[in-house]
Structure formats: structure tokens, C-alpha cells
Amino acid sequence: MSTATAAIEGDGIESGRSQPQINVGVLGATGTVGQRFITLLSNHPWFVLHRLGASPRSAGKKYREAVNWKQANAIPSSVREMMVYECKPEHFSECAIVFSGLDADAAGDIETAFRAADLCVFSNAKNYRRDPNVPLIVPFVNPSHLSIIPQQQSLLSPPLSKGFIVTNANCSTTGIVIPLAALERAFGPLELVLVTTMQAISGAGYPGISSLDILDNVVPHISGEEEKIEWETLKILGGVSESDTGVKSFDMHARHPLRVSASCNRVPVIDGHTECLSVRFARRPPPSPQQVREALAAFTPDAKALGCPSAPRHTITVHEEPDRPQPRLDRSYQDGAGVNVGRVRQCPVLDIKFVVLSNNVSIGAATSSIINAELAVLKGVVPT
Amino acid sequence: MSTATAAIEGDGIESGRSQPQINVGVLGATGTVGQRFITLLSNHPWFVLHRLGASPRSAGKKYREAVNWKQANAIPSSVREMMVYECKPEHFSECAIVFSGLDADAAGDIETAFRAADLCVFSNAKNYRRDPNVPLIVPFVNPSHLSIIPQQQSLLSPPLSKGFIVTNANCSTTGIVIPLAALERAFGPLELVLVTTMQAISGAGYPGISSLDILDNVVPHISGEEEKIEWETLKILGGVSESDTGVKSFDMHARHPLRVSASCNRVPVIDGHTECLSVRFARRPPPSPQQVREALAAFTPDAKALGCPSAPRHTITVHEEPDRPQPRLDRSYQDGAGVNVGRVRQCPVLDIKFVVLSNNVSIGAATSSIINAELAVLKGVVPT
């Protein structure tokens, strides 16, 4: 952190003082998620985009030459002429934080190497999500899982003092765990969650889905997606338990077994995942739809309380209109950093059903990583 | 029936003989469902399109002048020059069967008047579906419900000898009750059904959904649709019970209570409703996914056995590919008269989950009415 007026005290940043200025890098900078990282970071109050990484064939080019820019806004002028580097740790040594928007086939080795070089990696890739020492953090839900990081560092050989990997969740998982966490906080543990998704094409990256596959069509399958939702939800909503010997582990919601069933579909929508959920609470009688609405609207995450600059004002927006949320109308609200819920009503099979809309390229991807990094700064996990 | 070589004997049509020729009419002939009726009936082996009914402002015009034809095939040449009449029973007195593709706001009064004039009405409208003496028939599922017709006739004042109303189900209900019926026949009663639909725009008629509401969008609400699925499924899958005094009534699946929960969405697909289902069987242990696949593929309805000419060769097509069925690729198979099922797998919350695709304008609407009428002819319910 390179500011004479930095405001860090103790383990966090005190608001009201001047803003820290922290160098960050982006891996996979030319891809779909990378473009979103760059859009968001170009205006960030703390993070200064310092280094861009991409594949060897992009390295050495200016960003505007290397990228096939597909965002509705233009390339930020501060980034257009930046040089693109290969994704090697030595090029990112001045970055206190490295965001990874890499594809899964590249992310594993590269993120491993970056961590080994004692860099702090916040990854959107799936590769490390199931690692027992890597936290899978949805920013408004389980920031406490950051507590596993010292164990992650100590178990490496050689042990690390600074570097680590933090992942965020799959885009379709993120959308649902935020309201599910709100429900558990208000009404106690859930027992059953059944979710059917209608996911946007941008979730598959670029070029991703062929237009011939999705125009006038629904594809009722997204490879590996249902397993991700069913597994990640348990890791995120579960706690961290500690053995007698002090070893920490994610308990996968073990104290109150939770079963999740997902059916995933791709629909001809550009951005915004719509998900229909039915849930059953452990508590009998279950809360009423009106109680659920109120609890969702009132949900205030720790992240926000702590002052993450990228956290939305309303984490969950509850819609009263019978036909909302809709991706085209609601995905851009709060720059896509919140989650929309609507149609909260009784379910004749489980207890309550409702619809969730989340912006898969914002809170479902880059925005989550960024808020996670903000959180880590505020909690003093990132050395600054 | 105007053929010297008619082949009706006893209560049915004997196959192998010459085909009956039966005059039929279509109400709401210029609407979306009406256009589909006309397309299907113009090539029908038994039914002869004899009279077209539409609103007063269309009456007196030639069909090609009155209609805003929206089908991918041209107006059948035999129909182009036919005169359109007002929907009054006197114009349809020569029709042994009248198909109704009327909108709900017109259907009630007109269908009542047609029945009162002793005409046999097969309606796609919702108005009479909940009538306790009107059968709600999905052709491959519950043809036995036609047995309520004598009671329907006798309770009217004055009682009727020939006329009646038979309805078919809502398009999204039809798609799911066919595989559900197949499952109940093979494995005994279901206890729970949870369905999320992704419905085509053609289900809303023309002009129906504004393009501004559905392009790049999902609308997570279709007015009244969830209630229809939840209620109609019980009537269709249930039986007909008889009181001590001989009064028949639909039992709404009462012997084995069934709970159905539906979440309905509109997606940017032209034709074909995709529905994700999870079901729980009463029987423990439940059947395996493979057993379910085999039972669905083997399902042979009575209708087909009896020789309805519009019944498809395969009532349920079970797809093995992981990403099928899809509306654009599978909706036209067998002219849309069958139902497609895919992705049969275990559900972590209920027992089994799978995807259904049905063509909402074919088996979900006009084709169902036509097969119902064929069935009624074969069973001798329609006087010919």
C-alpha cells in the first residue's frame, strides 16, 4: 500500500480517512471475466490496476490490441494502452492482490505458482474451490471462512507467510446462497433446497455457446453445474470446525444435514441468472411468506457493515410485483452487485418458493472476487 | 357421417375398412390455436373441415382475408376461400364435432350455447375445465373420464341426448401429466411433484407477449398458470368415483393424496415448453433412473391402441444424450404429437428428476383436442 495517508489501523481500514491505494493485477485479463474485472477495477477507490496477465499470444501487446472487447461500455482509457504480460508471478511481484479470471484449464497451475510466489490470489476459477484449505467465499455470506488461511499457508511446503488462494463460488451458486444464508440467519437451518436455474449465455464465456444452440431454444444441461451448486452450497453455508488437534475443516453443513437438488438450464439471455427455488426449513412451523420477505429485505451482511466499497446498498432487493425480478430489467440495479428476489410464496411440496435473479458477471463473478479482496484488506488478511 | 362405406360397428371404428368422413367445425378459427386446428384438420383422414367460426368482425369474409396467418406452412388451399361465420350454433348444425380454440373471455358463453344446441364440443379453453361434470382429458392419460358425459347430459335442463363439452388441459399441464401417468402406471402412485416450467411465447397467443418483454429476458410469472398445473394434474391423474346414489365425481387423486408445486416462467422460445420435474413415489424404495427410463419409453396409451389416427407412434421419447430434449431440435418430432423426456436422474431432495419437452401448440393444444375427438368417435360417444 503506497500512500502516506493510509488509514489502516489494527486489522482494518477506518472509514472516513483517506483511501488506501493498493496495486492489483488481473490474470486472464482478455477473457470475459477479465474484462469485467477491468471495468470494475478501473474506478475502484482502493485498488489500482497495475498489471494485466493473459496467454503468451497476448503477452507483449497493448491491451486494446490483445482483447476482443465485448462489454457495452468502452475499454477504460487508463487500460487501453497498458501492456499485457504472461501470467508469471515475477511480473506481478508489485501487486498486493492478484485477481484471477482464468479459465479452469489454465487456472490450476498458474494460481498454484502465484501462491507459491507468496502472492494473494482471489480466484473466480473452479480449480481450488474443493480444496479443504481454501476458503470458498461468497462475500455477504461466509467471510469467517477466511480464518482457514493461516492453515492453508502453514501446510504448504515451504510454508507461506503472505500468499494464499481465496476462491469465490460458481455464478449460479452465488445467486442462491445469499438469500439462503439470509433465511438461515433469520429462521435457523434449512433442510431441503430444490433449485431450477435459467442461466445466461455470458456464464459460458466467449465464444461460449454457439448462437445455433441457443436462439429460440433452451438447453437443459450445463456440464458440471448441478454438482457445483449441490456441493458448493454446503461448503459455503456450512461452518468451520476444529479438531482436538487444532486442525480446521469445513463441515459441509454437517450439524444440520442439508440436501440440495439443482436442475440447470441455459436460456437465451445475455446476462443474469434466474433461479426458481423451493426450500424446507428445519423449524416447524416454517416462516410465512411475509416473514421470509421481511427477513430477506432486512438482511445486512458483515461485509457491508465493515465498509467494503463494492458492496451494494441493498444486498437483497425483494420485489413485490408478481412478474419480477426479470434479467433485462433488474440485472443492472446497483451495478449488479446485489441479488433480486421475488415471488415469495408458499410451496405445496416444500415450505416456501421464490425466484432469485443475480447478475452472473457481477456478483456472480468479478464483483464477488473484488468484495472478497476488500474484505480481506479490511480484516488485515492481505498484507498492505 | 356421410359415407356409404362407413366402418362403425358397435361402439367403435373397425380399422382396415374405409375411413369415416365426419364434418367438423372450428370456433376461433382465426386465432393461434385455431390456425393450428386448421393446419392439422386439413389433412385429417376422418374429419372434414366444414365450418369456420370467428368473431363478428371476421364473419362474412373469406378465411384468407380474415386471418393473420402466422404458421410456417401456408394456409391449406382447401381453406383459403372458405367463408368465416359467426360463432352461432345454427351455422354449425351440420357439424358432428366442433373444436373450440376460442379465448377464455369468449369461450364460456359460446361453448355453453353450442352444447345447449346439442353439439359435441371439444374445447381447448379453460372455462369448463373445473366443471364437475366436464371431463378434462389428456388423450394418452385419462380417456376413461369420458364416462362422465351421460351425467353431464342428464343434469342439463332440458337434458341433452347428443351434445356435450370435453376439454383438454392447459398446455403446460399436458406435457407433464403424460409422463406422470406413465410413472404411476408402472410404479404406483406419486406423492409429490415439483415442476419448474420454461414456456414458449406461442402459449400466450397472438399478439400475446410483447417482444420488449421477452427478448434477452425471462419473465418468472404466467398469470394463473401455476394454479392450473397444480389443480388440473389432480383432476387428470385422479379417478372417477361413484356415490351410493350413482352420482359420479372426479376424485382429484384422493385415494393417494398428491401435492403438486409449479413455478412458471416465460422464455424467448417460439414453440415448445421445457419443464424440469422432481417427483417422489409412494413406493419405497423408489424406482431407479433406469427403471424410470424404461417405463417411460414403454408407455403405450389406450388411445394409440384404439387407433386414433393423430396419436404419435412413440408417446414418450426418452433421450439419452445429456443435453436433450431441446425445444428447437425436438418439438417437431412426430409433428409435435408426442412428449420428450430426458435427463432422468436421481434427485437429492425427492426421488427422481427429469426434463420434459412438449409442443405446446400441438399435443399441448389442438392435437389433444383432435385426439380426444378421435377417441370419442372410436368409443361411440360422438353420434356419427
Next chain:
Amino acid sequence: MSTATAAIEGDGIESGRSQPQINVGVLGATGTVGQRFITLLSNHPWFVLHRLGASPRSAGKKYREAVNWKQANAIPSSVREMMVYECKPEHFSECAIVFSGLDADAAGDIETAFRAADLCVFSNAKNYRRDPNVPLIVPFVNPSHLSIIPQQQSLLSPPLSKGFIVTNANCSTTGIVIPLAALERAFGPLELVLVTTMQAISGAGYPGISSLDILDNVVPHISGEEEKIEWETLKILGGVSESDTGVKSFDMHARHPLRVSASCNRVPVIDGHTECLSVRFARRPPPSPQQVREALAAFTPDAKALGCPSAPRHTITVHEEPDRPQPRLDRSYQDGAGVNVGRVRQCPVLDIKFVVLSNNVSIGAATSSIINAELAVLKGVVPT
């Protein structure tokens, strides 16, 4: 104008001083164009949204209750609770400017009445565009046509001192006349213009185009649109001539006859009209593609020079990439207030061909009206 710190001197607003605060009203406030007016005006530095007008069935309701809001951003909080009034002049007497987003079938009588009540009307409707005393102004092109206003006022009975009607052009006309004006300014008169449009569905209002008509489709016809382009282009690009008796009239480009041919198509795009043009210049030899590119990029309208707050920084953005502009990627640039041109190249039939993209709901509609009003304020045409 209700500000003690108003900065109007002489016939304009002097920049650098405090901003004028001018009450404005919107007619047709609940419609598609009306919603866009409200979005733009809610943040306007000069104009204060003071009165909303809509149909009698909306009158008396709060705006949020009356409107079926279809914008991607939320209803501005300052407008949500505003009362909607009938479109009667007495309700708008405190408005120095009235914007009309009315449909053509209502606009004629209402705008006439508003003008008769001495109100200044800036209309997006087509009704008055062909009036020989009403200027048809595209803001970066022909602000000088405002000079017809005194004649418009004097010819009414009784003559008016303040009120008038100014119209803006059809959305597809606006997109092309801006680059055409730039070309005429740089290279002298055009002789031939051939344009084929691919127009967005939002151009038809709401509900507008049925989704069944446009999904997976092109409709090669928009009623009256080709005539509008062919006629309006002449009025806008033409001058104002004055007879010996001092009567002014629009000369329809008479000094250099110009022939325009338009072919209009509707395509499945939400916002943004794409138009392919070929043009022939009077001057021989014609300019090269590179000269055309430079002239377009350098075009600086009077409006901007005068300091209209809603004018974009770049009136015409010239794209070098071979596949731009594209509606989805370029329509939001500068909030849609500029025009995009790309693919400037030689035409084997005429001289030069190129592609224009303009945002039909911004510069093609509400934004044009607003800039026209800003211009009129700056020129002292609107009494403030």
C-alpha cells in the same frame, strides 16, 4: 425560470455561471418515449420535472402506479410519487417547456391545444412534422430552422407571443441526417442517398411488436417509415427560403435536388437502429473513404458549441474495426446521445457506403427533443 442566480443574459445562457432552473412537463409520461424523457430529465442540470401528463385512466394516480416501467434503470426516486395529470394545458401552466412523447393518434389535438394555450411544445410525435411553419429539428443539424417560429406564432389566430411547436425527426431519420449533414458541410451537396435500415423493436413502443412476429425473424416493412425518411431528410437538410413578401418556407433541399430511397426492416434488437447507406455527392471526383472518415469524426455541431448540456462530446464516433458499430456494444456510448459510423468504404454503384448506428430511444427520440429545448433556451426562443 425560478432562480435568483439565473445566468441568462441577452438571448442565451452564459456558461460558467449558475445553472438556470426551468420547470418542464412531459406528455405521454407513461409510454416508452415518456419513460425515456423521465430518465433523462431526472438528472438534468437545467430542467426540473414539474408535471407529468398521461391518459385519463392514468390521471390521478401516482406515477409508479400508473406506469408499466420498462427501463433497465429504476424509476427515478424523485418521480415515483409524482401525481399524473390529464394532458390538459391548465395543468401545465407553470411549465416553461412541455415535452411530448405522445402517440400519433393523441398527439395532434393535444399539442394543438397546448400551443394554443401559449405553451412551448417540443414534440417527438410525427403529427406536426410536415407543417410548413413547424421546424423539424435534428439538434446537430438544422438549429437555424428555429427561425420559422415567429412566423408560426404570427399565423395563428389569435397570434401567439410565446407558444409554439418544435418537432424532432423520426428515429431512423435522425440517425442518418447527422452524418449526411456532416458530409454536406465538408464536401458540398449530396445527390443520392440509398439507405436500408435494421430497426430495433423499441422504436415501435410498448407493447409494439409481438414477440411472435420478431423472434428468429426479420419484418421487411415498417408502416410509413420509408416515406418519413425520404421526406424528412429533405426538410432537415434543406434550407429556409424567404419570398419577396418575407414569407419563409422550407426549401426541401431544392437548390440541389436530392433523392433519397429507404428500405426499412425490423430486426430482433432491443435498442439501436443500424442503417446501411450509400451516397453520391454532386462534387466530382467524390471524396475518398479516408476523407469521409475524417470529416465525420471532425464534425462539430453548433449545438455543442453553444453548450447544450445534453449534447455528447463526440457527435459522430467513427469506428475503424471492420465489424463495428454494433447495437449491443455501441448504443450506450455517451448515453446514446451521439451517432456511430463505421465501415466507410467505396460503393461500386454510388460513391461511398457506410454503416450508421444510432440509439433510437436516445438521440433518436427523447434526447433530441431535450437538446432542441436546450438550444431554444440558449437562443432565447423559450421565454425564461
Next chain:
Amino acid sequence: MSTATAAIEGDGIESGRSQPQINVGVLGATGTVGQRFITLLSNHPWFVLHRLGASPRSAGKKYREAVNWKQANAIPSSVREMMVYECKPEHFSECAIVFSGLDADAAGDIETAFRAADLCVFSNAKNYRRDPNVPLIVPFVNPSHLSIIPQQQSLLSPPLSKGFIVTNANCSTTGIVIPLAALERAFGPLELVLVTTMQAISGAGYPGISSLDILDNVVPHISGEEEKIEWETLKILGGVSESDTGVKSFDMHARHPLRVSASCNRVPVIDGHTECLSVRFARRPPPSPQQVREALAAFTPDAKALGCPSAPRHTITVHEEPDRPQPRLDRSYQDGAGVNVGRVRQCPVLDIKFVVLSNNVSIGAATSSIINAELAVLKGVVPT
């Protein structure tokens, strides 16, 4: 030709007799055009699908395993289990005709090798279209260009006795040259043609266009397409001239110089290219719109006269409705083998303007190749 009842006499097939049975092969059988070839050939009265060729990684598999089938109808049952071979001439030695649906990057070498092996190749690829000895044939337009084949054969080293290559045109060229040929036949030579296309995504093959590039979008550029239209139109509409030494060459419409200008756009339509044309005739005064309509509707190609089984009954369907043709409603008429024209009207810049719709995967691709082959059989060009 393997039939005892073959009906070939002289240089053609005499209708009324039994049908010839001719073995054919398809190269690129798993691709988009290959799938269309297979669909059409599986029901062909003369051609028997005998051999399928694809890339080495498909070779050795059953067709159903090798293909990612994307057609709305199922894989023909006769083809599902056929073996796929590498595209080597030795595997196709029993095929009298070989259709090529290969991509341009593979087509050049493979087609050259097949011709060298004395096979008759009808190719949809672009590679040989500009060859001065290869006819570029649009079936209803210039079958006389087959007369170049002996020269093509004689100039090879060693000269061939049977083998040759015939190409068909680019999909967007085909759609327009058919009506243009009809106009030239009726009214004499054209001088100017200006065309703007709105092309379907299927024209780019599979996976082709990313959905992120085309949903809610228009891409105003298709690489190489404008050049193809501008050049191919001249070759097709031109004649074959012969030098004093007997050398034949395509005259590129030289006797009446024709200038063609094309602007090509990709739109979110699955199948069917819509093209807006303006034309100028040499003859003064030009024909009226009504004369043009009549000439187009009356156009009867030689191909049809000769009895090609795949030729449509109406080569050009002229629509009178103001908003037709439309891709979704008109592309399937006559199985896509004809061309639709509508909106014939005067052009203020050239003489006449109109809209053409052609099915790019049928008459624009596989159907053209097949009709070309039928023609060649009828003319005795293919040794049978």
C-alpha cells in the same frame, strides 16, 4: 447407375419411366451443410447415399456417433448406422457423384484430389468458384455454363474423361441472382444492383457465431461476403464467350457492364437470408413494379422444364402482402427450394426496389448442389 430399368436415353432421363438409382457420396458429412445434404438425399428419388466422408477424427465411427446433429428433424434412419470414412477418393470410387459440404480450409486439396481421381464433384465450397474453367452454377439461372466442363477436363494433366468440379454460389448470392436473372430475361440487361443483406446465423456453420455476438444485436460485417456477391453475380449472370481459337471463358457480364454493391449484415435469425435490393435497368423507361412482379412470378427456369426432381414448383414466389416475405414464415415453403420476393416498388434512386428471402441452407447451399447434379445427370454430363 445400377438399375435394370434405367430410363436414360440419349443425353438425359426420360420422365415417365422408372427412376435411375445413382450412388452418391457426401464430403464434410458431419458439418452443417453436410447434415442438410444428408437430410435432402435420404429421400431423393434418384440419388442413393452410398458413402459419407468427414475428418480423420470422425472416420471409422458410425454417423450417429460422429455427428453433432443440429437439424430439427431426426437423423434419417438409413444413415444413422452408416460408417464415416476419411475424405479420400479411394473410398468414393463407387460414387457417380460426390457432394462437397467441406469448409473452405479443407475443400481445396480434397476436391482437387477427388477430381484428379476422375470423380464428379458438386461443391458448396468457395475454393473453386473463381477458377476460370469451373462453372459456378445457380440451378435456375445458368445451367448453360456446364458447357465449360470439357475444357476443364482437357486442360488438366493428365486430361480427365469423367471427373470435374462444379460449384454453386455463395448463399447470399444465390438468393439474389435468381430474381435478377428473371429480370434480365424479361427486360434486358441490368446496369446497377445495390443490395443490403440480413443474413441468418446458420450461414456461418457450426459453432459459427457466438451467441454473445448476435443476441440482441446486428453485426454489420461478414468477412469476404460482399466481395463474393459483387464478383459471383457477374460470373453467374454473364455468358460464356469463345475465342477464335475455341477457348471458352466466362465474360463477367461484359457485353453490358454491370456494377454490384453489397452491404452484408448478420442478424439473429436461424435460417433464411433477407436481402433488400435496388436495381437499375439499361432499358429506358424501366419496367413498372407491376411488370416486374409479373415477370418474377412467371419465371420458369430450364432446370424445372427439364424435370429436376428437387426443383420447386414455383421458382419465385411473389408476395403481395406489404410485410412479406419473412424468414420465419416463408423460409420453409417448398422445402426452401424456391426464392421469395416481396415489396416490389419504385426506387427513388435507381429504378425498382424489392426484398428477397431465400433459405440459405436449402437453395442457398445443399439444394443448389443437388439440383446442379440432377441437371448434370439430365444433360448427360455425369456418366451414369
